[in-house]
Amino acid sequence: MHSGKARAYTNIALIKYWGKADQAFILPMNNSLSLTLDAFYTETEVVFSEDYTEDRFYLDGHLQDAKATEKISMFLDLVRQKADSKLFAKVASRNFVPTAAGLASSASGLAALAGAAAEALDLSLTPQELSRLARRGSGSACRSIYGGFAEWQKGDSDETSYAEAIPSEGFAEELSMIFVVVNDQQKDISSRDGMQRTVETSAFYQGWLDTVPTDLSKAKKAIQKKDFQALGEVTEASALKMHGTTLAAQPPFTYWSAESMKAMSLVRQLRQEGLPCYFTMDAGPNVKVLVQKTHEKQVLQKLAEQFSREQLIVAHAGPAIQILPKEERT
Ligand code: ADP
């Protein structure tokens, strides 16, 4: 029996990943930049054994159906191939984040699965190799290998596409991200399907791609200079441009709901009142508000006037993936 367990934290992109150049290898069209967070994470245990006759996948205590298990099996095949193993596995995962709601469960979920499976089969991967492996499960997962800020270098092959940590000399630790959870149910259009439809059909897609390099360098400069306003402005701009592309897709779609717009308007209003804060959104209706820790309480208080306290979750910079020691395994 070979077992491994890992805990990985979600990350939210400030400069978004939106579109694949290669579906099979999950090579992205553009670099992206994220902040790993402490409030949402996944814990996954993988056990490979000669006793098993098939892969089994439990999520939050429930045995998953054939379709969900097939996705896990395809990912485990990559790990088995690397380890030259033919063993089947039992995967037991717990999401401390709503699943498939635009709160980045695929980032923490696939990073934790990669870490646990690699540990179980003794692959001893470097962070860069683990990032590449996690990428094969879900693009955004390659960034959850690191704590704080990370940049996914798009590369042009399996070997050259991975994330790296961006050191920030404490700047990441000065930030908060307040999640406005307007809907924690599973979204209709997965990130994967949404971005593919956009790349294939959106007249605005090229416009998105053209502006990413400038936005990315603005974001990196802002991190270097610890310039919150510059980072916030480019974060909000990147999200708006990404979401703009979906409106011109065929058929068109949007991840925004009326509640998302209410949260975004409020953030703009707070800014006008002199409170520095900026929003971002992913493939789902939930809004994330980037704010300095020094203004966290004030912004939270203002948000609480329009949303219930249960809808508001405060996160700070989170740690790198953790491979849990044998004694902590259940
Ligand atoms: P999200 O916004 O939550 O990242 P996605 O559409 O990108 O939504 O991905 C959701 C998919 O991620 C799920 O349908 C499932 O396939 C996968 N996923 C989520 N959590 C886990 C987990 N803990 N273990 C394995 N796969 C997971």
Ligand code: DP6
């Ligand atoms: C909008 O990584 O979930 O959250 O690679 O197909 O699994 P797959 O998609 P995923 O896409 C995330 C898209 C995003 C932006 C981001 O996280 O960079």
Ligand code: CO
């Ligand atoms: Co995802």
